[in-house]
Amino acid sequence: MPMKIAVIAAPWFTVPPHGYGGVENVCADLVDGLSARGHAVTLIGAGVSGTPARFVATYAEPPSSRLGEPLPEVFHAAAAARILDDLDVDVVHDHTLAGPLLARGRDIPTIVTMHGPVAGEPGEYYRLLGNTIELVAISQAQRRAAPDLPWAGTVHNAVDVTTFPYREVKDDMLLFLGRLHPDKAAHLAIDAARAVRLPIVVAGKCSEPVEIEYFRSQIEPRLGPDVTIFGSADATAKRDLLTRAAALMFPIVWDEPFGMVMIEAMACGTPVVALRRGSVSEVVVDGVTGVICDRPEQLPDAILTARRLDPADCREHVLTRFDVATMAEKYEAVYRDSLAARRATHDTRTRDTYRGSREGRQSGMRHERVISPVGARA
Helix, strand or coil: CCCEEEEECCCCCCECCCCCCHHHHHHHHHHHHHHHCCCEEEEEEECCECCCCEEEEEECCCCHHHCCCHHHHHHHHHHHHHHHHCCCCCEEEECCCCHHHHCCCCCCCEEEEECCCCCCHHHHHHHHHHHHCEEEECCHHHHHCCCCCCEEEECCCCECHHHCCCCCCCCCCEEEECCCCCCCCHHHHHHHHHHCCCCEEEECCCCCHHHHHHHHHHHHHHCCCCEEEEECCCHHHHHHHHHHCCEEEECCCCCCCCCHHHHHHHHCCCCEEEECCCCHHHHCCECCCEEEECCHHHHHHHHHHHCCCCHHHHHHHHHHHCEHHHHHHHHHHHHHHHHHHHHHHHHHHHHHHHHHHHHHHHHHHHHHHHHHHHHHHC
């Protein structure tokens, strides 16, 4: 049976985004996938939408320039809750940080995808929410980091492979694509590319204070004719770069829960060279769709190995493991399991209430049969 589903995206970018916006890309693809499976989806986001779902905006224009400020997120959550008051839906799927705070007391399940880290305060936040929400992990690595959280399932992120061009013959160029943040370690990608005498394109967002300081301290000293700073790549430019690159460099130095750019690269037939952190070993098949290293000094040799891998294997891996249809099907199963559990709990409570009421009436009847004669004799 088709379901009525409300998907709440983050407010920072349009869905899908024009450039940076990994969570917004996932939301757009999920909405497409659920709609294709016959479900009635309402998307709550900011700006305008490019999906087939009914769309309700909390902001006429996404507050992208205020990314990192608390108020837009809180305002978006409050507005989404007000919108939900007027919607008839079976399940809410929330992709925001503040939104789950308003799930308490909701009669329908609230599924929350955990897009970020679970260590420290983020994990404690969801522990405090308890059973008011049901969490979905985006990797087994993320789930293992906090096994006590109220996990309802694990669903890998996905891409619409048909929107990513495939190219077998690559340019003599490497690519780093991601935020210019210390955790992403673009400087390690530059060092490895220089060690094998290959030029590298560094494309990514650099707007927050931590990103600007990282660029100043780690990237600027490494600039040269073999390093091209591209800036933030929109959807078209991103696909062009991913298709042409001989390898995608993903030398993360933190336990990233997923890493969308890895499957985007492989969809284009481009292997991934990465450090073994977070979900990397779940996403990349070492020696087939990329090369996974344990230490930064192994990255140069890994680049040479990756260039010998078959691009067709990279694309096939994404088609079979990380396609939108697969993601939508798995989320659909999470929704149905949650609804079935909710119904079972409701039925149990109803039976208990009925049983208690019936026993109470019977007890009262027995009580009356005991005391009535005494009253009569009085």
